[in-house]
Amino acid sequence: MDKPYNNKAWLLVIPVFLLVAISAIIPIMTVVNYSVQDTFGNNQFFWAGTEWFQDVLRSDRFWNSLSRNLLFSFIVLCIEIPLGIAIALTMPRRGIWVPVCLVLMALPLLIPWNVVGTIWQIFGRADIGLLGYALDQMGINYNYASNIFDAWATIILMDVWHWTSLVVLLCYAGLVSIPEAYYQAAKIDGASRWSVFRYIQLPKLRGVLIIAFLLRFMDSFMIYTEPFVLTGGGPGNSTTFMSIDLVKQAVGQFDLGPAAAMSLVYQLMVITISYIFFTVMSNVGVDKPDARVED
Amino acid sequence: MASITLDRLAHSYLPNPTSDADFALKEINYNWEDGGAYALLGPSGCGKTTLLNIISGLLVPSKGHIKFDGKDVTHLQPEERNIAQVFQFPVIYDTMTVRENLAFPLINRRVPRETITERVNEMVEILDLGDKADRKARGLTADEKQKISLGRGLVRYDVNAILFDEPLTVIDPHMKWQLRTKLKDLHRQLGHTMIYVTHDQTEALTFADKVVVMYAGEVVQIGTPEELFEEPAHTFVGYFIGSPGMNVLPCNITGRTATVGSTAIDLVQPSPASGENLELGIRPEFVTLTARGSEGIPVRIDAVENIGRFQIVRTNLEGHPVNALLQEGEEIPADAALRFDPARINIYKNSHLVRRGA
Numbered sequence: 001m002d003k004p005y006n007n008k009a010w011l012l013v014i015p016v017f018l019l020v021a022i023s024a025i026i027p028i029m030t031v032v033n034y035s036v037q038d039t040f041g042n043n044q045f046f047w048a049g050t051e052w053f054q055d056v057l058r059s060d061r062f063w064n065s066l067s068r069n070l071l072f073s074f075i076v077l078c079i080e081i082p083l084g085i086a087i088a089l090t091m092p093r094r095g096i097w098v099p100v101c102l103v104l105m106a107l108p109l110l111i112p113w114n115v116v117g118t119i120w121q122i123f124g125r126a127d128i129g130l131l132g133y134a135l136d137q138m139g140i141n142y143n144y145a146s147n148i149f150d151a152w153a154t155i156i157l158m159d160v161w162h163w164t165s166l167v168v169l170l171c172y173a174g175l176v177s178i179p180e181a182y183y184q185a186a187k188i189d190g191a192s193r194w195s196v197f198r199y200i201q202l203p204k205l206r207g208v209l210i211i212a213f214l215l216r217f218m219d220s221f222m223i224y225t226e227p228f229v230l231t232g233g234g235p236g237n238s239t240t241f242m243s244i245d246l247v248k249q250a251v252g253q254f255d256l257g258p259a260a261a262m263s264l265v266y267q268l269m270v271i272t273i274s275y276i277f278f279t280v281m282s283n284v285g286v287d288k289p290d291a292r293v294e295d
Numbered sequence: 296m297a298s299i300t301l302d303r304l305a306h307s308y309l310p311n312p313t314s315d316a317d318f319a320l321k322e323i324n325y326n327w328e329d330g331g332a333y334a335l336l337g338p339s340g341c342g343k344t345t346l347l348n349i350i351s352g353l354l355v356p357s358k359g360h361i362k363f364d365g366k367d368v369t370h371l372q373p374e375e376r377n378i379a380q381v382f383q384f385p386v387i388y389d390t391m392t393v394r395e396n397l398a399f400p401l402i403n404r405r406v407p408r409e410t411i412t413e414r415v416n417e418m419v420e421i422l423d424l425g426d427k428a429d430r431k432a433r434g435l436t437a438d439e440k441q442k443i444s445l446g447r448g449l450v451r452y453d454v455n456a457i458l459f460d461e462p463l464t465v466i467d468p469h470m471k472w473q474l475r476t477k478l479k480d481l482h483r484q485l486g487h488t489m490i491y492v493t494h495d496q497t498e499a500l501t502f503a504d505k506v507v508v509m510y511a512g513e514v515v516q517i518g519t520p521e522e523l524f525e526e527p528a529h530t531f532v533g534y535f536i537g538s539p540g541m542n543v544l545p546c547n548i549t550g551r552t553a554t555v556g557s558t559a560i561d562l563v564q565p566s567p568a569s570g571e572n573l574e575l576g577i578r579p580e581f582v583t584l585t586a587r588g589s590e591g592i593p594v595r596i597d598a599v600e601n602i603g604r605f606q607i608v609r610t611n612l613e614g615h616p617v618n619a620l621l622q623e624g625e626e627i628p629a630d631a632a633l634r635f636d637p638a639r640i641n642i643y644k645n646s647h648l649v650r651r652g653a
Contacts, residue, residue, distance in 0.1 A: 184373070
């Protein structure tokens with residue numbers, strides 16, 4: 001069989017290859033490189049095998065920050081997704097208030113992460129912050145720097161304030177794309193407000209909700225800047241999430257090996273959990289044989 | 296089932312309509328008989344969907360009343376009027392099965408469970424959806440989805456009327472014909488009052504016993520398909536119905552003679568019409584072409600289009616286009632003359648038909 005070979009074709013692939021190499025492959029391989037070796041500086045490396053991985057998986061520190069992270073993502077998703085849907089449902093569909101609402105909603109998303117942290121850090125202070133002062137005046141002993149519950153409540157509130165808008169905007173886009181005829185048909189069928197939501201709006205929002213869910217999960221699971229600015233991981237280690245822990249280990253203690261191993265485990269977890277979510281959510285409420293027909 | 300009365304009904308989308316032009320739907324008085332099949336026919340933007348939405352209750356008219364069996368329902372909500380509506384795009388509840396879709400309006404009305412099962416089974420039979428009844432509705436084809444939309448209306452035993460808003464728009468051509476036949480069957484079988492909105496004359500004429508032709512917010516004629524064909528009440532009806540549409544020529548009338556330019560055309564009897572803005576209308580079907588001789592109006596032939604069983608001859612009569620419809624294979628003389636069937640000539644004043652007896 002004569003198959004034409006033209007090795008010049010490789011030239012066309014090179015730019016993409018270079019781009020991916022520089023942006024992804026080389027950095028990741030560097031991390032992989034660190035994760036299986038020990039170094040004492042001076043560019044001297046010793047083979048460590050899976051030692052760092054075993055260390056990471058056996059350490060309480062890792063499991064503690066992981067469970068804090070999971071709890072945080074869980075709470076944040078439980079609040080932001082329903083709240084986002086609810087706000088999107090109450091937003092006007094037409095009229096002069098539409099752009100006003102959209103801009104108001106988009107505002108928190110435009111603020112840089114560390115600024116968000118700073119805003120809330122000041123907002124929650126009892127001496128000069130509005131929230132802290134108000135709570136203090138009401139006789140509530142609120143201090144996010146020393147009380148674990150207060151610290152968590154503030155971080156969650158901050159995240160809800162910062163990111164619910166994203167869910168709202170996605171859901172709003174999904175809602176306005178539902179043709180008017182659906183609502184009219186539901187009206188004629190005598191459907192209640194709840195039925196309209198359950199059987200028309202929610203199914204039509206499925207696509208955007210998957211995206212909202214994944215984005216919010218990944219982002220909250222990788223949260224770093226805001227709690228770092230607000231509490232620095234304290235009081236104690238109570239708000240030390242995985243990324244904060246990772247930075248402490250890598251930059252603070254300069255334990256490059258364990259930190260590299262931990263970041264690889266961390267990344268694998270984000271990818272795996274996101275993949276599971278995506279697969280499960282894409283298949284919710286879909287008949288298998290029908291799904292095939294549709295494809 | 297019910298008769299529907301439109302009593303001096305008019306609608307404007309503006310808050311304070313002043314002139315006639317502000318009305319999307321100009322005043323209309325009509326009575327739709329119980330069990331009839333009606334079509335609302337007109338081009339896009341003529342007000343037919345507005346009228347349909349007023350009947351279904353999705354829109355409250357600015358003026359006038361609408362009555363079902365004599366009972367005023369102008370301000371009732373759609374669900375209180377017991378009407379069903381099928382929309383242009385099939386509306387189905389994605390997450391439900393076909394059966395659940397059909398049961399939905401009954402569940403909302405708190406009908407007993409056994410009755411629901413019975414009605415739904417019956418409906419699945421009528422609509423030929425038996426083999427798909429327990430599948431999710433989202434995977435079905437457009438015509439099957441449209442059947443479900445229709446079924447959700449038919450399943451209710453208390454339906455006063457079923458309204459169709461261009462229901463065949465998104466259906467494949469070969470399924471259109473089947474679904475239309477099905478609708479006709481259902482009408483015969485169940486005897487609901489049906490109102491069908493469309494801009495397709497074939498759909499309207501084949502579906503309805505009576506066609507309501509609308510133009511620019513106004514009902515220009517209500518009649519059987521034959522009446523629309525033979526005596527269009529408005530030049531628009533003549534132009535809109537029939538393919539090609541009616542020939543309309545500006546003319547002057549004195550006694551039994553109509554004059555187009557310098558050509559005199561005989562009428563059957565003296566027309567009562569006089570004055571300005573007169574037009575003569577004749578359908579291409581009633582125009583014959585002969586070799587130029589003593590009789591007939593000499594014309595120039597511009598083009599001949601062969602459309603299968605017929606040929607359309609496009610001629611020019613003193614600057615006015617006149618179409619004639621000839622049988623397939625009929626010879627077209629080189630030097631042609633037109634002959635209008637005098638009994639088929641209609642006279643229009645300001646676009647409205649001047650009746651002969653009047």
